[in-house]
Amino acid sequence: MTKFKEELHAVAPKEIIAFLAGTLPFNELAPDTLNKLSRKCTIDFYPKGTVIFHQDETEVNEFYLIQKGGVKIYLKDDEGEITLKDFRGKGEYFGALPLIQNTRANLNVETVEDTFCFIFSREAFTELLQSAPKVTHYFLRSMSEKLVLTAYAELRRHKVSTRTDNALYLFSAQVGDIIKGRLQTINRDDSVQNAAIIMAGFHIGSLLVRDNNGKIIGIVTDKDLRTKVVAEGMPYQTPVDQVMAAPVMTIESHAVCFDALIRMMKNRIHHLAVEKQDEIVGVVTTHDIMVLQGTSPLYLFREILAQRHISGLYKLSRNVPLVVRTLIEEGAKANNITRMITVLNDHILDRMLTLLIEESGSPPVQFCWMLMGSEGRREQTFRTDQDNAIIYQVPADDGQARLAADYFQTLGEKAIEHLVECGYPRCPGNIMASNPQWRLTTTGWQQTFSRWMQTPDPMEVLNSTIFFDFRAGFGNSELLRDLRNNLARQAKKQDIFLLHLAKDCLTIRPPLSFFKNFIVEKNGEHKNTLDLKRSGLTPFVDFARVMSLRYGVRETNTLGRLQLLHEGNHISNELFTETMEAYEFLMQLRLVHQLHMLEQDKTPDNHINPSNLSDIEKQTLKESFEVIRRLQSVLVQEFKLTNL
Amino acid sequence: MFSLFSRRRAKAIHPVFARNNSYFADLDQDQPLSSYEFVVFDTELTGMNYRRDEIVSIGAVKIKNLQIIAGENFQTYVRPHKITAATEGTFIHRITPQQLAKAPSLKDILPEFIDFCGSSLLIGHYVSMDVSFINKAAKKMFSANIKNPCLDTMRLAQVYTETCWEQYHDRFNLQVSYNLADLSRAYKLPVFSEHDAMLDALQTAYLFLFLAKKLKQHNLITLRDLFKAGQSWKNIF
Numbered sequence: 001m002t003k004f005k006e007e008l009h010a011v012a013p014k015e016i017i018a019f020l021a022g023t024l025p026f027n028e029l030a031p032d033t034l035n036k037l038s039r040k041c042t043i044d045f046y047p048k049g050t051v052i053f054h055q056d057e058t059e060v061n062e063f064y065l066i067q068k069g070g071v072k073i074y075l076k077d078d079e080g081e082i083t084l085k086d087f088r089g090k091g092e093y094f095g096a097l098p099l100i101q102n103t104r105a106n107l108n109v110e111t112v113e114d115t116f117c118f119i120f121s122r123e124a125f126t127e128l129l130q131s132a133p134k135v136t137h138y139f140l141r142s143m144s145e146k147l148v149l150t151a152y153a154e155l156r157r158h159k160v161s162t163r164t165d166n167a168l169y170l171f172s173a174q175v176g177d178i179i180k181g182r183l184q185t186i187n188r189d190d191s192v193q194n195a196a197i198i199m200a201g202f203h204i205g206s207l208l209v210r211d212n213n214g215k216i217i218g219i220v221t222d223k224d225l226r227t228k229v230v231a232e233g234m235p236y237q238t239p240v241d242q243v244m245a246a247p248v249m250t251i252e253s254h255a256v257c258f259d260a261l262i263r264m265m266k267n268r269i270h271h272l273a274v275e276k277q278d279e280i281v282g283v284v285t286t287h288d289i290m291v292l293q294g295t296s297p298l299y300l301f302r303e304i305l306a307q308r309h310i311s312g313l314y315k316l317s318r319n320v321p322l323v324v325r326t327l328i329e330e331g332a333k334a335n336n337i338t339r340m341i342t343v344l345n346d347h348i349l350d351r352m353l354t355l356l357i358e359e360s361g362s363p364p365v366q367f368c369w370m371l372m373g374s375e376g377r378r379e380q381t382f383r384t385d386q387d388n389a390i391i392y393q394v395p396a397d398d399g400q401a402r403l404a405a406d407y408f409q410t411l412g413e414k415a416i417e418h419l420v421e422c423g424y425p426r427c428p429g430n431i432m433a434s435n436p437q438w439r440l441t442t443t444g445w446q447q448t449f450s451r452w453m454q455t456p457d458p459m460e461v462l463n464s465t466i467f468f469d470f471r472a473g474f475g476n477s478e479l480l481r482d483l484r485n486n487l488a489r490q491a492k493k494q495d496i497f498l499l500h501l502a503k504d505c506l507t508i509r510p511p512l513s514f515f516k517n518f519i520v521e522k523n524g525e526h527k528n529t530l531d532l533k534r535s536g537l538t539p540f541v542d543f544a545r546v547m548s549l550r551y552g553v554r555e556t557n558t559l560g561r562l563q564l565l566h567e568g569n570h571i572s573n574e575l576f577t578e579t580m581e582a583y584e585f586l587m588q589l590r591l592v593h594q595l596h597m598l599e600q601d602k603t604p605d606n607h608i609n610p611s612n613l614s615d616i617e618k619q620t621l622k623e624s625f626e627v628i629r630r631l632q633s634v635l636v637q638e639f640k641l642t643n644l
Numbered sequence: 645m646f647s648l649f650s651r652r653r654a655k656a657i658h659p660v661f662a663r664n665n666s667y668f669a670d671l672d673q674d675q676p677l678s679s680y681e682f683v684v685f686d687t688e689l690t691g692m693n694y695r696r697d698e699i700v701s702i703g704a705v706k707i708k709n710l711q712i713i714a715g716e717n718f719q720t721y722v723r724p725h726k727i728t729a730a731t732e733g734t735f736i737h738r739i740t741p742q743q744l745a746k747a748p749s750l751k752d753i754l755p756e757f758i759d760f761c762g763s764s765l766l767i768g769h770y771v772s773m774d775v776s777f778i779n780k781a782a783k784k785m786f787s788a789n790i791k792n793p794c795l796d797t798m799r800l801a802q803v804y805t806e807t808c809w810e811q812y813h814d815r816f817n818l819q820v821s822y823n824l825a826d827l828s829r830a831y832k833l834p835v836f837s838e839h840d841a842m843l844d845a846l847q848t849a850y851l852f853l854f855l856a857k858k859l860k861q862h863n864l865i866t867l868r869d870l871f872k873a874g875q876s877w878k879n880i881f
Contacts, residue, residue: 012714013705013846015836039715042708045853047861068834116834116850119711 012038019067020118023091025138026128033131040124043067046111053095053105060098060105063125066090069115073107087112096139099125175260176253178289179274179282180315185210186240188217192229193236195220203308206271206283209244216280218246219271250275251284261289304347310355310418313348317422320344321382321598328595334587335559342378345424346473352418353411353474360410364403367392369415369474372431376469377541378557379587382594382604385427386419387466389438391445391479408439431466445483453494461500468545469556484554491549501546502639506632508539532590533606536624540583543631547571547638558583575630582624589621660755661788667763668791673868677856680867682707682795683718683764684852686844687774688737690724698724699750699777700739702757703842705849706764710856712849718760719842721747737839751785754778758790765867766792769824769848793867797848798822799874800855807862827851 011017017038020026026034046052046069053060055076070089076082088094094109099122120128129136185208186195195207199222206221220240228234228243249267251260253276260272270286300316300323307313323344324337353369373387374380390408395401412433420426431438440448452464468487472480491498530536544561547553553564559580566576594604610618635641685704691697699722706716723744734740757778768774771794779789801822821827824847828835833850836843856870864873 013703013717013719013842015843015846016714019834041714043712043714043850043853044710045850045857047857068832114832114854116853118714 011035012041016041016043016118020065023065025135028132028134028138030132037120037124037128037131040120040127042119044117044119046115046117048111048114050115051108051110053107053109055106055108056104058105060095060103061122062095063093063099063120063122063128064095064109065093065118065120067116067118069111069113069117071109071115072112073109075107096125100129100139173257174253175251175255175257175272175274175284176276176281178257178315179253179284180288181282181311183208183280183282185216186220187212188241188244189239191237192220192225192234192240192243195240196222196225199225204283205285205287207240208248208273208280208283209240209246216248216273217241218244219248219273219283220244221271223270245269248273248280250280252276253281257284257289260284261286264289300344301347304344304351307351308355310352311421313352313418314421314423317345317348317424321595324382324591325595325599328592334584334591337591338379338381338587341380341382342375345375345380348422349419349473352422353415356411356414356418360407360414363392363407363411364400365393365395366476366479367408368472368476368479369433370470370480371473372470373466374469375473376466376471376556378471379541381587381591382598383423383425386416386424387427387431388416388433388473389431389467389470390433390440391483392439392441393476393479394441394443405439408433409436412439429463442479442482446486449483449487450490453491453497456494456497456500458500461497462504465501465504465542465545468549471556487549488552488554492552498546498550499639499641501542501549502635502641505539505542505546505635506641508535508542508628529607529609531606532586532593532608536586536621536628537583537590539628539631540579540586543579543635546635550638571634575634578627579631582627585620586624589617657788658755658786660758661782661786661790664758664761665789665791668793671793671867673871674866676865677860677867677870678710681762681764682767682852683761683792684712684767684845684849685718685761685774686768686841686848687777688733688739688839688841688844689777690733694776694780697733697777698722698726699781700724700733700744700747701737701841702753703840703845704757704760705842705845707767707849707852710853712846712853717842717845718757720753720756722753723747723749737841750781754781754785761790761792764792766794767797767848767852768794769797769844769851771796793871795852795870796874797824797827797851797855800859800870801827801851803864803870803873804855804858804862807859824848824851 012035017034020034020038020041021029026037029037048069052058052064052071066088068090070087071094073086073088073094074082095105097103098105129139181202181204184198184202184204186198188209188211199205199207205223206219208216209218209220211217218241220243224243224245229236229238234243249263249269249271250273251263253274264270264272264286272284273280274282274284300319303316303319304313307316320341324341328337349369349371357363368391370376370389370391371387372389374384375387390412392404392408395404412435416426416432416434426432433439449467452460452467468491470480470484541558544558544565547565547570548555548561551565551568551570553561553568555561555564562571562576562579562583565571566573571579589608590606593606593608597604610621613621683704683706685702687699687703688701689697690700701721702718704718706713721739721743723746766775775790775794782788782790805820820830824844825835825838828847828851831851831854833847833854836847838844838847859870859873864870
C-alpha cells in the first residue's frame, strides 16, 4: 500500500513537467531529474501590479519562473527616480542573482500583467544548479549576462548625460542655427493675394514686410490671411500693411532656443524675426523649436513623411541622434537602436527619392535603389558612409537603354548630393549610385556577382564583400529578390570563393594580447585608441556573411543571419548566444561612443580609448574579443583551413 | 441480531472517516485564506446520472499558503463496478475500458483519497456534484460521509463577476459562461487540456488562486467572507 501511495504522488502533473521541459535551462535536465525537481515546485498567482521584490528589502529565498504574464524590473534611486531595467515574460525567470549572491533583492520586481509563477525554494534551486553541468553553465553565463547588463547601465550613466539634460538642448541650440531657408519678404504695398502666392510657393507660413526703404516693419502670417482677409471678406488687392502685425518681434540670432520659446509663449505669437547685427536674417517659428525638441521617433517619422521639399529633409536627418539618444537612455539594446536608425534613414531615403522622381519624371524602366554594407545589413549607426547602387530592368531596345542610362545617371548623381546634404558622407571607395560602374541592369548585376564568385581575385573578393549584403532601399524590390535567390543558390557551390572569404576572416587578430590591458593603435591620429569596428565588429559581420553564403541564408542583418544559421543547426546554441551577446555589446559600445562624440560636435568614429572604460566594460569587451577567436576556429574547421 | 449489527456498524466506522469527521467539528472560519490548506479536486464519471453512474478517475492537488504544491497531488483511475464497452463518459475523458480494468477499485482508493485530503478544505468547480458522488460511494461502502467544508470555484467566479459588475453599474450579464475552460480563458489563465481529472483539478486550482487573490483586493479576506459572499449570491437567484 505504501509503495502504491508513493507512486501516486511521485510526479507533478504532466503539464507542469511539460512547461519546465520547454524552458531554459530545465530542458537540459534528464527526465528523472526533471520529475524530481518538478515535485518541489509551487505555483503562485500575482495580480497585475503586485510588487514581488522590494529593492534592498525583500529577503529572496526563492527562484521564480514565469509561467504566464510578465514582470517589470526596475531600480529606484534615492531621489525616487525610476529606471526601468527589464521586462521578463513567459519562460523567463527572476531571483537567481540574489539567491546565488545571498543578498537581498537588488531591484524591484512588479507584475505588469496577471502573472503565474513556478516557485522553487533555495534548496530546490541549489539542487537545480548542481544537477547538470549545462544548467550550471547556463546560470553562470546568465550571471555574466547580468554583468553585461550592469556594463550597459554603466555605459549609460557615464557616457550619456541624464534625461533631464534632454531639455538642455533647448538651452544650447542657438536660434540662428535652426532657421530654415532664406528670408522671404514682401513690400508693404503689395497685395495680400501676392503674399499668399509667395507663401504658397515657398511652403512657408509667414512673410516679413518691408517698407519702401527696405526696412522690416512687420510680419504677415497665414493666420492673418485667414482671419483678417478671407474671413472678413476683404478684397484680395488689399495691401499687406493693412493686415500685417507690427512692429515685428525680433530675437538675436545668438539667443538660445529656450529664450525664443519663452518670448513666443509670453506674447502668444508663433513667429519671431531673427536678427543678426541689426539685420533681419530669418524667421523662427514655434514649429521649428518643437521639431528641435521632438525626440520621439514617431514625431520624426511624421516630419519626414510630411516633407514636400528635399531640402527639408536635410535638417530632419540631424534629429536622428536625438531620437537615438532617448532610446539609449531608455535602455534599448543596440540591435533595436540600429534598426530604428535604419528605419529612419530608410524613410528619409524613400522621401528623398520620391520627391526627386516627382521632380525628374518617372524612370523609363523599373529600378531599385540598392543599399549595401551596413545599410544593407540594417546596422547603421550615426553618419554611416553611403554604400548604394542602382539595379534596373533590362531595357527593351537601344533607345530605351540610352534613356535609362541618362535617367539613372542624373538620378544617381542628384540623390548622392542630397544624401551628402542630409549628412551621410560619401563612400571613400566610390561605391555609390553616382558611379556608372554600380548602375547596372539585372543581367549586369548577375554577371558581376558571378564573376566575383567564379574567378575570385583575392583583392577583388575583399572589395566586393559589402555587395553581398545588399537589400532594397527604394523602388521595385522584385528585381533584387531574383538576384538574391540566384546568389543563395550559386554561392554555396563556389568553394574557392568562400575559402577566400573565410581566410580573410582569419587575418584579423582579435586584440587579446593586452598592452596595459589593451591592444591599441600605436601611432597616428588614433594613437592609444582601439578600432572597435575593424578589430571588434567586422569579424562578426564577416563570419555571419561567409557562413550565410555557404548555407544559402538570404538574410543580410548580422544578428538575423546568426539566428537563421543557428536555426539551421549550422552553429551551436552556445556559440550562437555568445556571439549574439558579444556582438550586441560591441555595437552598443560603439553607439554610445558615437553619440557622445556627436554631442561634443565631433565627427563620430570607431576609435575608443580604453582608459575611458570602466573595469567592467573592459572585462566585457575582453570577453567579446574572445568570442572572435572562437568564431575563427569554427571557420578553420568548417572550411578545413590551417590556422594562419 | 439487528441491534448487534447496528452496534457493530457504529463502532466499525473506518478510522479514516473518523479522523475526517473530527477535523471539522470546530473550524475557525475567521482566518485569512492563506492559513488554510486546500485540496482542489475533480472526478471523471461514467456519466451524469447520480443513481447509476460511477467515478472513473480522481485528480487532486494541494494548496498551502495560497500556493499550488505541484508535488502533493493525487491522481488515479478507478475501476467501476460495471465495466462496459464504452459509456457516455468515455467519449469525454477518453479513458478506455482496458485502462479502467487494471485500475484499483473505489473501495481501495477512497480511504487513500480521504487520507490525502487530511484536514484540508475541498475546492472544486461545481464541487457539490463531485462531493455527492464521493459521499454516495462512501455511504455505500463505509456507511460514512466526508465532512470537509467545500468552496465552489464556480460560485466564487460568480461572486467575482458580480463584484466587477457592481463597479460598472451593469449587474447581470447572463451571457457569461461559468464553464471551467471558458472562465480560464476569460481570465487569461494558463489553459490545460480538459476532461482529465488531474488537469481539471489543476485548472481549478489556478482558477481558485486567481479568484482568491482578486477577491482579496475586493476585501474578501477570510474563509467566512468567501462563504458569506457565496451564499448571498445564492439568495439573489
